[in-house]
Amino acid sequence: MGVIRDVTERKKAEEALQESExxxxxxxxxxxxxxxxxxxxxxxxxxxxxxxxxxxxxxxxxxxxxxxxxxxxxxxxxxxxxxxxxxxxxxxxxxxxxxxxxxxxxxxxxxxxxxxxxxxxxxxxxxxxxxxLTERKQLEEEQSKGSKLESIGILAGGIAHDFNNILTAILGNITLGKICAGKNAELNRFLSEAEDASLRARSLTQQLLTFSRGITTDIKPASIAILLKTAVPFALRGSNVTPVLHLPEDLWLAEFDEDQISQVINNLVINAVQSMPEGGTVTVSAENVTLKASGRLPLEEGKYVKFSIRDKGLGIPKENLNKIFDPYFSTKEHGSGLGLATAYSVIKRHGGYIAVNSTPGAGSEFQIYLPATFEKAPERAVETPEDLEHRAKILVMDDDKMVRDVARRMLEQIGCVVEVAGDGAEALKIYKKARSSGNPFDLVVMDLTVPGGMGGKEALQKMLKFDPRARAIVSSGYSQDQVLSNYEKYGFKGLISKPYRLEELRNVIHRVLKRK
CATH class of the missing domain: 3.30.450.20 (PAS domain)
Structure with a gap:
């Protein structure tokens, strides 16, 4: 009886173990x-x-x-x-x-x-x-990239501010030189080449500024499909690469700054062209996507517009995939290392995400996600060029003498009467004196940031107290102040970013002066 009991207990134990398994x-x-x-x-x-x-x-x-x-x-x-x-x-x-x-x-x-x-x-x-750990590693990489971009943005912003002031003087004087050159073809050719070089330098500073927290953005509902239809062929001009577009008619609108997303598209398309030296096709597609909170992408739950840019080029080596969005990383002989870093920074600032899939020898595909919106896109205003309606009297305030001088000469060239000031306090004195004399200014162009002095924001607030009808344009090469992204809230009627050319300054002045 004892043997039977031992076998039975062992069998029960084995059955319990099997049930547990x-x-x-x-x-x-x-x-x-x-x-x-x-x-x-x-x-x-x-x-x-x-x-x-x-x-x-x-x-x-x-x-x-x-x-x-x-x-x-x-x-x-x-x-x-x-x-x-x-x-x-x-x-x-x-x-x-x-x-x-x-x-x-x-x-x-x-x-x-x-x-x-x-x-x-x-x-x-x-x-x-x-x-x-894929999701956790991705989040760690995103945080690391963000820290790198923030650090370089602080440095880049300071450099760009000074550099844009210098470029403003260069571009302005080149513009004036072309006017003085008249029909001298050889002199005009030299000046045009200098202007092109200055514009390339301006483009470089704009890319630097995308790393800065103070970069201005004009984010509003717009069609990414319309932008792709124009920006992609434009970026491919003069190349041996053909675009193939797959853009559905029911694509949602997205919220973005058209200038900055155009820059992203341009950078990605140029990157595709450079990866296909023998030519080929760039395939651009878009779709509506709905992301859930449990997804692997570092994005909030919601609706997004996703567009992809795919090439059949050289591809990206696996060891470089985690570096391509780093500032100044480039495998190209003449690359600045800013194109993809700029794209990453812009998309992140828009609340979106950019990812890449690449196979060496088979090509690369960049995927961009932007938050969708169901608000209507604002209608585009149609502007027609015209001459100034009268000899406008304009006050230019800037702490940089080179900028003051070139701005004065450019405005005088188009028939304006111009006075200049080195800071906001001096501008207020000149403005008050002109108003009390019965010969007021029609417009003030103000530098937003004046180190050690009164800047444009404070000066305009004081100006509006004694002249509520004062009209001012804010000008800046770089600022971390939110004024630039919402200048009308602070009383400004227009914005001109440094460096600028005569026609750009003139267009902004036209728009402001035409307002009642």
Whole structure:
């Protein structure tokens, strides 16, 4: 009777253990992480469904009895084998980070947690769970990129402010020189080449300013499809690359600054052209997407407009993929390393995201997400050029003498009567004196930032107190002040960004003077 009782108790224990194993595996199949069991030799005795979903392998390809180390990338397998055997022999739990291999040749970062399994008082293997770290790594990379861009933005902003003042004087004097050159073809050619070089320098400073927190943005509802139809062919002018556009008619509107997103498109298209020296096609597509909070993209839940720019060029080496958005990183001989960094910074500032997929020798695809909107796009105003309606009297305030002088000469060239001031306090004295004499100014052009003195924002507030009808244009090469992105809120009627040419300054003055 004693023998029968011992066998019965052991059978019950085995049945309880089997039932426990079944419950464990049923639960494991429902988990969103990889769950596995290893025997005492480090061979797989169980893998849940999640592994096959994320790795791309089938159950026939990775079976029970396979070596657990084969789940990881080749360079780490020896270390995995060593760790597993040490833990089986030592009987302690362990945690390590590895790269899990995928069938397509790729991999993803993961952290593996294992603990020993005991049966009948001895170690019978290991039981573990593998957490996919892809999303966490992406967030860490985004934070790292953001920190880099913020640091360089502080430096870039200060440089760009001074550089734009210098460029304003250069461009302004070139404009005046072309007027004085008249029909002298050779002199005009030299001046035009100097102007082109200055405009390229202006473009470079604008890219630098996208790293700065104070860059102005005019974000409003607009059609990304319309912008792509114009910006892509424009960027391809003169190249041997042909655009192929796939833009659905029901594409949602997005909220963006047209000038800045045009710059992003231009940078990405030029990047595609440079990757196809023998020519080819650039395929541009767009679609409406709805993202959920549980998604892998570092974006908030909501509706987005996604557009992609794909080339069939040289592709990007795997070791460079994590660097391409870093400021000043470039593999091109004459590259500035600002094109993709600028694109990243602009899209992030818009509340969007930019990603890249690339295969060396097969090409690259950049995917951009912008927040969708269901507000109506504002109607575009149609402007017609015309001469100034009268000899406008204009006061120019700027702390930089070069800028004051060239602005005065440009405005005098188009028939304006001009006075200048070095800061806001001096501008107020001159403005009050002219008003009290019965010969007031029609317009004031004010530099927003005056180091150590009164800037345009404070000066205009004081000016409006004694002359509510005062009209002012804000001018700046760079500022962290929010005035530039919402200048009308502070009483300004227009904005001119440095450096500017005569026709650009003239157009802004026209728009302001035409207002009642």
């Amino acid at each position: 079944e419950r464990f595996r049923t639960l494991a199949e429902l988990l969103p992480e990889i769950v596995l069991e290893l025997d005492e030799r480090g061979l797989i005795s169980y893998l849940n469904r999640r592994y096959y979903d994320v790795s791309g392998y089938s159950r026939d390809e990775v079976k029970e009895g396979a070596e657990a180390a084969e789940m990881f990338v080749a360079s780490q397998r020896q270390q995995v084998r060593k760790n597993i055997l040490e833990q089986i022999n030592g009987g302690e739990a362990w945690i390590h980070e590895f790269e899990v291999a995928r069938k397509d040749g790729g991999s993803f970062p993961a952290i593996a947690r294992f603990t020993p399994v005991y049966k009948y008082g001895r170690i019978a293997g290991m039981r573990g769970i593998i957490f996919d």
